[in-house]
Amino acid sequence: xxxxxxxxxxxxxxxxxxxxxxxxxxxxxxxxxxxxxxxxxxxxxxxxxxxxxxxxxxxxxxxxxxxxxxxxxxxxxxxxxxxxxxxxxxxxxxxxxxxxxxxxxxxxxxxxxxxxxxxxxxxxxxxxxxxxxxxxxxxxxxxxxxxxxxxxxxxxxxxxxxxxxxxxxxxxxxxxxxxxxxxxxxxxxxxxxxxxxxxxxxxxxxxxxxxxxxxxxxxxxxxxxxxxxxxxxxxxxxxxxxxxxxxxxxxxxxxxxxxxxxxxxxxxxxxx
Numbered sequence: 001x002x003x004x005x006x007x008x009x010x011x012x013x014x015x016x017x018x019x020x021x022x023x024x025x026x027x028x029x030x031x032x033x034x035x036x037x038x039x040x041x042x043x044x045x046x047x048x049x050x051x052x053x054x055x056x057x058x059x060x061x062x063x064x065x066x067x068x069x070x071x072x073x074x075x076x077x078x079x080x081x082x083x084x085x086x087x088x089x090x091x092x093x094x095x096x097x098x099x100x101x102x103x104x105x106x107x108x109x110x111x112x113x114x115x116x117x118x119x120x121x122x123x124x125x126x127x128x129x130x131x132x133x134x135x136x137x138x139x140x141x142x143x144x145x146x147x148x149x150x151x152x153x154x155x156x157x158x159x160x161x162x163x164x165x166x167x168x169x170x171x172x173x174x175x176x177x178x179x180x181x182x183x184x185x186x187x188x189x190x191x192x193x194x195x196x197x198x199x200x201x202x203x204x205x206x207x208x209x210x211x212x213x214x215x216x217x218x219x220x221x222x223x224x225x226x227x228x229x230x231x232x233x234x235x236x237x238x239x240x241x242x243x244x245x246x247x248x249x250x251x252x253x254x255x256x257x258x259x260x261x262x263x264x265x266x267x268x269x270x271x272x
Contacts (some may be wrong), residue, residue: 002130003060003107006052008086011167013048013094015040015077016157017248024205024268030074033205033268040075043194044209045101046172048163051106052083054169054186056224060107062171062183065116070210071104095205114131115259119231120228123199131185132266133200134234137243141231145200145245150192152184158191178262184219189214193247193262196229209242216256225257226250232261239269 008021017024018038027037027062030036049069054063075081075094079263084091092101123146130136165173190213219225226249233244245262 004056006088006090006105008055008085009051009055011048011051011081013040013075013077013079013081013163014044014161014163016044017041018077019085020157022203022206024207029205031052035074036217037076039207041158041187042071042101042211043187044160044161044190044263045075046069046103046190046211046213047067047185048081048083048092049101050105050186051101051169052085052090053107054171056105058156059183059218061105062109062186063103063214065109065215066112067103067211069101069213071101071140073098073100073206075100085227112216112234112259113115115250115256117188117226117248117250117253117256118228119253122146123148126199129200129202132203132206134241136201137231137234137266140200141234144230145191145196145231147226148195148199149224149226150195151189151224152176152219152221154182155178156188157190158185161187163187178221182221184221184223186213189213189215189219189225189258190260190262191248191259192225192227192249193229193245193260194264196227196245196247197243197264197266200268207265207268208262209265211233211260214259216258217251219251219257223251223257227254240265241267255257 017025025038121123159174229247249258
């Protein structure tokens, strides 16, 4: 049976991370780098790009959907946006007509090969993290990023993608009763890719810029998630320092929930 076609939608951007460790989401620091204010997290914008797929395909998208996204321009808290749709192509456009992010979403017919659970050792304590640098990340590329566990309880900074959860799709409203939603929204699962890096090194302001994601299972509230990651590449471009990650998230060793290739700028160039 053919899947339901995607449809455009409108929303109001929400920054759930203005007090997070990554101060690029705060107005004060973001303005020092030439932005108008704190950036809405890239994983939240990713959730906006996925919203047409969630509305059209529901739980199927959370269980075996795929997405490729690129974040080009900042989106700011409280500003209206539109998710434009052209076939399976999606774009977040702000009120000034600026295309802030683009991507593609799909429901692949064939299931992906499941990631292998390696049983990586836990990451060190956060207060033992070294400052991020090319040399430190080169060492971590050789040694590995370790693993961490996070229990999805329905709260935390990535629980919501809208100021009022009533504006979120019913499946991913965090306070929904069991069986009537309460599933993790797409920003939560991809946010674990960010934490795979920030749990290993102490970062200054940094920015998520691109991801390729494959869902393997929905994440009900109360699920304990185990994340393993490794560094694939490190490079410099236009004064920024980039890192590429390979990330796998599991609810159990034999139950993957998400895999992602994930790119971030871990050191921003100084503003001229």
